[in-house]
Amino acid sequence: MSGKDSRSGAAPRHGFSRTVFHRDAEVPRSPCAAMKDPRAGAGATVPGAGRWTDRLKVIPAATAEDFAACARALCPHDWLADGAYQAVVLAIDAEADTAGWLVGAYRGIAPAPAHRLSDSSAEAVTLWLSGIEDSDFFRRLLSRTVFHLYDSPLVWSGCGYEGVAGRGEGVQCRGIDDLDWLPDPQQA
Amino acid sequence: MPRFGLNEDRVVVVIGSGAGGGTVAHDLCVRGIDVVLLEAGPRIAPADFVQDENAAYAMLAWQDPQEARGGWRIARDLPGNPTWICRAVGGTTIHWTGTALRFQAHEFRCRSTYGEVAGSDLIDWPITYDDIAPYYDRAERVMGVSGKNGMPHHPTNNHYKVLHAGARKAGYRQISPGSLAINSKEHDGRPASWQDGFTLQGDRSRAKWSTAYVEIPRALETGHLDLRPGCCAVQIEHAPGGDVCAVVYADENGVRQRQRCAIVVVAGNAVQTPRLLLASASARFPGGLANGSGYVGRCYMRHTTGSTWSIFDKPVRMCRGEMMPGLVADEARHGPERGFLGGYYIELLSLSLPAIAAAVEPGWWGRDFAWFVERHGNMAGLFLHGEDMPQWQNSVTLHEDRVDRNDVPIPVVSYTEHANDLAMQAHGYAAMKAIHKAAGAVCSHDTPPWPASHNMGTARMSADPAQGVVDGWGRAHEVGNLFIADGSIFTTSACANPTLTITALAMRQAEEIVRQIRG
Numbered sequence: 001m002s003g004k005d006s007r008s009g010a011a012p013r014h015g016f017s018r019t020v021f022h023r024d025a026e027v028p029r030s031p032c033a034a035m036k037d038p039r040a041g042a043g044a045t046v047p048g049a050g051r052w053t054d055r056l057k058v059i060p061a062a063t064a065e066d067f068a069a070c071a072r073a074l075c076p077h078d079w080l081a082d083g084a085y086q087a088v089v090l091a092i093d094a095e096a097d098t099a100g101w102l103v104g105a106y107r108g109i110a111p112a113p114a115h116r117l118s119d120s121s122a123e124a125v126t127l128w129l130s131g132i133e134d135s136d137f138f139r140r141l142l143s144r145t146v147f148h149l150y151d152s153p154l155v156w157s158g159c160g161y162e163g164v165a166g167r168g169e170g171v172q173c174r175g176i177d178d179l180d181w182l183p184d185p186q187q188a
Numbered sequence: 189m190p191r192f193g194l195n196e197d198r199v200v201v202v203i204g205s206g207a208g209g210g211t212v213a214h215d216l217c218v219r220g221i222d223v224v225l226l227e228a229g230p231r232i233a234p235a236d237f238v239q240d241e242n243a244a245y246a247m248l249a250w251q252d253p254q255e256a257r258g259g260w261r262i263a264r265d266l267p268g269n270p271t272w273i274c275r276a277v278g279g280t281t282i283h284w285t286g287t288a289l290r291f292q293a294h295e296f297r298c299r300s301t302y303g304e305v306a307g308s309d310l311i312d313w314p315i316t317y318d319d320i321a322p323y324y325d326r327a328e329r330v331m332g333v334s335g336k337n338g339m340p341h342h343p344t345n346n347h348y349k350v351l352h353a354g355a356r357k358a359g360y361r362q363i364s365p366g367s368l369a370i371n372s373k374e375h376d377g378r379p380a381s382w383q384d385g386f387t388l389q390g391d392r393s394r395a396k397w398s399t400a401y402v403e404i405p406r407a408l409e410t411g412h413l414d415l416r417p418g419c420c421a422v423q424i425e426h427a428p429g430g431d432v433c434a435v436v437y438a439d440e441n442g443v444r445q446r447q448r449c450a451i452v453v454v455a456g457n458a459v460q461t462p463r464l465l466l467a468s469a470s471a472r473f474p475g476g477l478a479n480g481s482g483y484v485g486r487c488y489m490r491h492t493t494g495s496t497w498s499i500f501d502k503p504v505r506m507c508r509g510e511m512m513p514g515l516v517a518d519e520a521r522h523g524p525e526r527g528f529l530g531g532y533y534i535e536l537l538s539l540s541l542p543a544i545a546a547a548v549e550p551g552w553w554g555r556d557f558a559w560f561v562e563r564h565g566n567m568a569g570l571f572l573h574g575e576d577m578p579q580w581q582n583s584v585t586l587h588e589d590r591v592d593r594n595d596v597p598i599p600v601v602s603y604t605e606h607a608n609d610l611a612m613q614a615h616g617y618a619a620m621k622a623i624h625k626a627a628g629a630v631c632s633h634d635t636p637p638w639p640a641s642h643n644m645g646t647a648r649m650s651a652d653p654a655q656g657v658v659d660g661w662g663r664a665h666e667v668g669n670l671f672i673a674d675g676s677i678f679t680t681s682a683c684a685n686p687t688l689t690i691t692a693l694a695m696r697q698a699e700e701i702v703r704q705i706r707g
Contacts, residue, residue, distance in 0.1 A: 020634075030565030032505075
């Protein structure tokens with residue numbers, strides 16, 4: 001049984017997904033206000049005005065565009081603007097050792113210029129990634145993409161994770177008991 | 189704070205400041221015994237904890253190199269990262285999520301209860317539930333365990349509603365708001381929990397019990413504790429007769445220091461403790477300090493775990509409230525008619541989006557993955573926590589050639605599940621899915637075990653010195669002034685989370701150490 005919306009499409013299952021569907025249902029996301037503890041820094045930040053590739057220090061611009069296309073194909077949230085994926089690549093760029101390694105590894109496997117990932121469809125990028133799933137390059141790119149994408153309060157907001165929103169020092173978190181579609185437990 | 193001289197050979201050196209080491213150090217100090225407490229990590233004030241998954245991990249996690257081998261998925265998915273423990277004053281009590289459960293009586297005598305288990309090196313503990321019961325009582329009071337001794341249960345949160353409704357409908361009856369060493373009301377000078385879901389990152393409120401801000405400051409107040417953060421033990425030395433006499437450590441500048449001592453208590457968690465003993469091999473102890481039996485580093489256990497994350501068609505906001513305020517105990521009994529020996533708890537567990545994205549299924553990507561994680565607001569979680577079988581070949585050993593910054597061989601953690609573990613895990617996954625389905629879940633995902641916060645068995649208690657490393661007090665069979673105070677000494681893992689038992693055993697051990705010192 002498969003659910004609707006962005007689960008349908010050409011992406012293969014990559015072999016090991018262990019999600020079991022109990023029933024067919026439209027399941028909307030539940031976006032919310034989200035905030036990151038300021039002590040943690042801002043997380044991967046969407047670049048402002050100007051060419052985002054101008055901010056790169058390690059990754060060449062064309063490669064970075066390809067990496068951004070990969071990041072979206074790895075974690076395809078249709079409601080997220082390109083800036084969120086560019087932010088991921090900028091965050092990876094700031095990890096100089098990892099960025100340098102990824103650039104070097106990519107040189108050996110990148111598609112021909114006529115089939116540049118950043119000019120290709122989402123399906124084509126996904127297909128290319130499926131072909132290199134067993135590579136160290138893929139594993140490291142996926143790992144850093146997941147780390148940085150889901151470190152961002154902008155992404156949290158769309159995914160329904162609040163971070164420290166609604167919370168404060170010395171006060172009880174807001175709405176801990178506001179779920180109204182199941183009964184209150186009867187205390188024995 | 190006193191500074192005992194390196195040649196003060198009357199001190200007790202405690203290595204590691206977590207549930208075991210912190211408790212032993214405190215209990216010795218309050219009885220007037222001088223203790224040098226070596227902790228590899230820094231001292232971090234609760235005001236400096238960060239309520240952010242990735243930042244907290246960078247701050248707290250033990251990230252020194254390790255290697256995972258064996259049949260478990262960790263060896264394939266995260267070969268450099270088999271454990272998730274802390275490197276800081278307070279040890280893993282900084283990040284633990286507070287579940288405080290006692291062993292059941294039969295879990296101290298698994299060999300007698302289960303019989304011989306093919307492929308398992310199963311023995312009974314050399315102590316019984318009755319031996320530890322008074323210390324469970326004391327530990328529960330000290331730690332402020334909810335649902336006991338006047339500490340109320342934690343308030344119902346949205347996530348508990350999902351568990352309770354689903355578990356009732358699925359036929360479970362032993363459902364409770366959990367047993368948490370986290371204040372639900374002010375206690376022992378610490379406030380009630382802010383119910384904000386941030387305890388894994390270090391508890392800024394200090395509502396959760398941790399040696400970092402309970403035992404260690406109290407020990408410092410006695411004037412008998414010399415706390416040395418940033419000091420990593422690299423070798424334990426012994427005198428010609430075999431008794432330990434000094435601990436060599438790398439100090440905060442990386443310089444080797446040598447502290448003489450009368451007694452050593454090792455409490456580095458069950459990977460670093462056997463590693464230190466193995467690295468302290470000598471002519472008299474060629475297989476490692478106190479390792480005449482060969483059991484140092486063997487029978488490594490990590491509990492049978494797994495989790496299930498389910499999506500509902502309405503919001504849950506599982507991260508509001510404490511992380512683990514719910515428990516189903518029906519499956520904790522020994523009921524071999526289910527197809528496996530021993531039992532497991534089903535524990536309510538919430539995780540942040542960064543943690544879910546990284547852990548829900550390592551290597552998962554694409555449309556299915558994105559669909560799943562972007563519904564975090566509608567997600568609920570359950571964690572299965574059961575006994576795993578001790579197996580000789582599951583082990584902590586020294587790497588053949590890789591060494592760390594202190595020139596000590598890095599640990600190799602090898603683990604392959606026993607058939608009993610897999611049967612229990614399959615049963616648990618089915619049970620968790622049934623609970624979520626009964627509560628109305630649209631779909632459920634079974635998540636494989638992540639790096640172990642519970643590490644046990646690698647210097648186990650035994651009655652027969654040929655079958656373990658330490659006696660019923662945690663004293664090494666072969667070295668009369670060497671004690672071990674962490675989960676390494678667990679003979680079997682039981683289905684209870686380990687911290688309450690580590691703490692109770694440490695309280696009991698401290699009394700024995702005092703008797704030994706004072707004659």
